[in-house]
Amino acid sequence: MVNTPYTIFGALGSGSVPIEAALTLLGQAYVVIEAPTWEGESEQAKVAAVNPLKQIPALVTPAGETITESAAILIWLADNHPDSGLAPGLDSPHRGQFLRWMTYVSAAIYALFWVRDEPARLVGDDPGAQARVKAATADRIHDCWAMMDSQLMPLSRTLGGPYLLGDRITVLDLYVTVISRWGPRRVRFYEAAPGMSEVVRRVDADPRLAAFWAQRFPFFEGWERLGQQA
Numbered sequence: 001m002v003n004t005p006y007t008i009f010g011a012l013g014s015g016s017v018p019i020e021a022a023l024t025l026l027g028q029a030y031v032v033i034e035a036p037t038w039e040g041e042s043e044q045a046k047v048a049a050v051n052p053l054k055q056i057p058a059l060v061t062p063a064g065e066t067i068t069e070s071a072a073i074l075i076w077l078a079d080n081h082p083d084s085g086l087a088p089g090l091d092s093p094h095r096g097q098f099l100r101w102m103t104y105v106s107a108a109i110y111a112l113f114w115v116r117d118e119p120a121r122l123v124g125d126d127p128g129a130q131a132r133v134k135a136a137t138a139d140r141i142h143d144c145w146a147m148m149d150s151q152l153m154p155l156s157r158t159l160g161g162p163y164l165l166g167d168r169i170t171v172l173d174l175y176v177t178v179i180s181r182w183g184p185r186r187v188r189f190y191e192a193a194p195g196m197s198e199v200v201r202r203v204d205a206d207p208r209l210a211a212f213w214a215q216r217f218p219f220f221e222g223w224e225r226l227g228q229q230a
């Protein structure tokens with residue numbers, strides 16, 4: 001019997017990338033349906049059938065179930081491959097902190113991109129108001145990363161491993177690594193979150209993901225600063 005692979009509605013450099021990275025580490029077959037939703041209605045139409053919000057990422061599992069919401073997808077994938085170590089298990093003393101920070105990245109940080117990517121959604125066509133929204137959300141993202149760094153790194157240091165939650169890479173590492181590449185970009189993230197910066201640089205350089213990053217979120221000269229103010 002041929003196993004149906006996972007199907008991901010996603011796009012280069014988008015919120016589907018940590019999910020694709022997780023599947024790469026898991027060695028699971030997957031196909032990506034490219035749907036860069038920010039490019040307009042025809043791209044949104046591709047994902048509308050599986051996600052009425054017309055957002056990526058959306059995952060269709062081999063059993064045919066659709067899961068949306070990046071944090072939920074990442075946690076689900078890790079939980080369904082418990083030997084992978086991609087999440088602390090239900091019996092782990094760190095499960096609560098894992099769920100806390102997965103949800104935090106999604107709710108406090110990723111959610112701001114709905115307005116950052118298109119400030120007119122909230123403030124209309126006024127360029128001055130749009131610039132203020134960009135600046136204010138950049139500051140908020142910086143502050144949220146700083147708060148996470150100050151709250152999570154003491155535990156991380158106690159655990160003493162190379163990753164946020166110890167010796168093994170988890171989907172939290174993948175999530176923070178990718179979301180921190182977006183505006184206001186890594187240079188501000190490095191200022192805000194010096195502890196987590198060491199970890200994301202390690203994940204950027206992970207040889208298991210080198211070919212994947214090159215394909216799905218390529219590094220190039222100056223990428224850490226690009227659009228820093230935006």
Ligand SMILES: N[C@@H](CCC(=O)N[C@@H](CS)C(=O)NCC(=O)O)C(=O)O
Nearest residue numbers: 014015037054055056057069070071
């Ligand atoms: N809460 C969602 C947010 C997803 C999201 O904002 N996706 C972006 C691309 S990275 C998108 O599709 N934006 C288009 C839109 O919101 O209209 C998640 O965590 O998956």
